Amino acid sequence: MLFSYNAFKRIPFYSALILFAVSWGATALSVDNALDSARRRLAENYELSQLRSMTPQQIMEQLTEEECAAFANEHIRFQINCPAKVYVLYDSRFEEKGPFEAFWLKDHAFERTDVQVSSDGDYFVGYARDFDAGAVGLGINSFSGNYLHYFIAVQPLRKEDTLTISGIYPQSIRTAAFQKGVRPYTHPEWQPIDSYSPALEGATLLQVDARWRRTTKLLDFFAETDYPASPRPDNIILTWSSDPRYTQSILWRTSEESRQGAVAYMKKKDYRHFTPGAPVIKEAQSLRHESIHLLNQPVIYTHTATLTDLEPDTSYVYAVGDGSSDGWSALNEFTTAPDKEAPFSFIYMGDVQVGYPRWRSLLERAWQDQPNARFYMLAGDNVNRGVDRNEWDAFFAHTTGVFDHRVVVPALGNHEYIGGDPTLFEDFFVLPENGPENIAPEHCFSFEYSNALFVIVDTNLLPEEYVGWLDETLGQSHAVWKFVMMHHPLYSSGINRDNVWLRDTLLPVFDRHHVDMVLQGHDHAYLRTGPMRDNQKAERPADGTYYVVSVSGTKLYKLADRPYADVAYEHLSTYQVIDLQLNPPRLVYRSFDVDGNMKDEVIIEK
Ligand SMILES: [Fe+2]
Incomplete structure (x- = not known):
């Protein structure tokens, strides 16, 4: 049953969230920062098996007040110039199939209405609240990443008002008149709205990026890599970042024990000599990557080198190294593009x-x-x-x-x-x-x-x-x-x-x-x-x-x-x-x- 989510009810600071919501501003924690701190804390304190079995309630209990406030208010923000009813149109499957994760709707006094929208076989239910002119802050879609992202309709409360929506964050949100044939999401790949309740007639639609549904995951988020990096280079690939006749880019990775790298290369015909000369050494650019969700190896280094001034239509042999004298990979080769x-x-x-x-x-x-x-x-x-x-x-x-x-x-x-x-x-x-x-x-x-x-x-x-x-x-x-x-x-x-x-x-x-x-x-x-x-x-x-x-x-x-x-x-x-x-x-x-x-x-x- 919607909003009978006991774990949410018994957390006392939610009543304070509404006050916090009203005062959100420059100092508020962003959703990205809240996700980062929550994910780091979860990764530090729990084993993968524990994280995988956590319920939304248990996740909620791990969050700080500031993180909850960010998840409740900072996902989408905009200003309205007149009193208006704001409809958050949620994928109806959240109600049918499992716990409703948008805890913030209740805390912001949104109420479920009979308003419905359908688009290409998907149904959305309207949760609505009246706002005075000024700021509106809305929360995340879910912690699970399931189902579609909500979209928004805003309807002025007084007929004589002309609604203006400004200061929209994220800026990629688009506004449109709410009507059949308009898409609920910004990307044209999505199907348009095919029916909606009369209450939305004349409303303004805020089209969102459908991909945001998966950006706030805390449930089923953590994993392990089955292919961890080692101090020795692996996953070596060739790409072009410049002219294929004269350049060759080479990428590889290592664990964080190896934080630098280089490529050694020479023409294949020179290498075939009985006593080949010394190869050319090109230092790589090394970059640290952190993936908080990978509990067994959150950090790797990638190394990139682009070889320049190569001869066209010529085969080269190369090895990539970890910076130590015996840390070279096996010999590989590439051939430059012809110049005719x-x-x-x-x-x-x-x-x-x-x-x-x-x-x-x-x-x-x-x-x-x-x-x-x-x-x-x-x-x-x-x-x-x-x-x-x-x-x-x-x-x-x-x-x-x-x-x-x-x-x-x-x-x-x-x-x-x-x-x-x-x-x-x-x-x-x-x-x-x-x-x-x-x-x-x-x-x-x-x-x-x-x-x-x-x-x-x-x-x-x-x-x-x-x-x-x-x-x-x-x-x-x-x-x-x-x-x-x-x-x-x-x-x-x-x-x-x-x-x-x-x-x-x-x-x-x-x-x-x-x-x-x-x-x-x-x-x-x-x-x-x-x-x-x-x-x-x-x-x-x-x-x-x-x-x-x-x-x-x-x-x-x-x-x-x-x-x-x-x-x-x-x-x-x-x-x-x-x-x-x-x-x-x-x-x-x-x-x-x-x-x-x-x-x-x-x-x-x-
Ligand atoms: Fe695809």
Whole structure:
């Protein structure tokens, strides 16, 4: 029963919270700081098994007054210019299935109303309270991260008032008139509101970021890494952060016993001499990472070195070291890009996300069957929860022997954002910083390799944020072949999925610059279109753009019947090899399963 949460009732300081709420201001603890202090205290005082069995009540009992006040008031704030009723529209499943964690609603005297909103089969219940003109502070969605995040409606109490909402925090919240067809969340991937109670007619909607539901987790938050780092370098990967002809970036990790690192490298042909000369030593930049939730190894160091002034089309051998004379890794190698048009091939894979050992088999199959592929492109959702270092530990552990020999080019999927900002993605890959100026570096970037352009975009962002840059980047390139890699597909394969918002914005750009192939993920079922132009099948392959959705991990979705599909499969993980030939220019695209069986093939002649 709602609000019969005894543990909450018997904690005496809640009555003081309302007073505290009224006086919140510059000195209040932020939700981020409250989470940090609460998580540290829990990690220090309890074993993993105890933390995993804690109920919301037990979690609440561990919190200080200041932390509770932050969780109750500081999640969302805004100012209203007139008296108004504020509706917090909560996912109804919180009531049906378990303890209601939004303790602050009661303490702020919010009352459950009959007001309901539905959106795409999800139902939201209105909790309402009248506010005078001035400050409104709202609390967290939950400690569990379950279900959808609430959104907000504000209705002036007097008909003659014109409501103005200002000082909104976080600033990414958007306001809109509450009506059918408007989305409750800021990202256009979300479905719109399809019905609502009459009381909300004329109200102002505050659209929130749906991802915030998982940013305040204290329940089921702690874990251990199955792949702890040691003082010796491991999880070594190659990326590009600059021109592939002349530079090579190398990343690895160690435990906190090794806080510095270096790369030793030389040309492979020099190393083959009977008495090879001394290698070049390049010092790495070392960065401390703390993941409070990993009880068995909260701290690791990552080390990054970008080798410059390399010779094009040249193989090098390298080792990474922990700073001690005998602390070098085994010898690996890389090859720089050619500085003239040359044939080459590369691998593209869709979502990894879950099932790393099985994915490793597919990766090994690609590595063994396509030894000449020069780099590997991953279309996002490389891990399941982007904020969890233990997932990245496991992911990288399964790339050993491949990504330390071949460059990996990753895109950001929605799962890289799960739990918070994708800072681990940003830190664990060093990528070109040539994207749009208005967004964080490494989210969108491009590079050229031989006669091909590769543009990688982060479709978690609003398309308006990068479409201008994408248009310009595709337009300025003189490459023969143009590829775009992005996570959310323009042409979906999964059931109930259709990213119209993405197609509306990007399709004209891809058509205008005749992108040859768009490499995508997200839907976990294989689909390849024929050549598409103007949202219709083009007559000749050379006239249109091919769109591919593929999956490489073990999470597989059912396939929808799509008129634009040329080839489609469900329950199939694949890797793709794209072979770019010269004289005449020819693209040979092939898709293979884990056993090496060819599942799809396309040949495009320019
Ligand atoms: Fe996804």
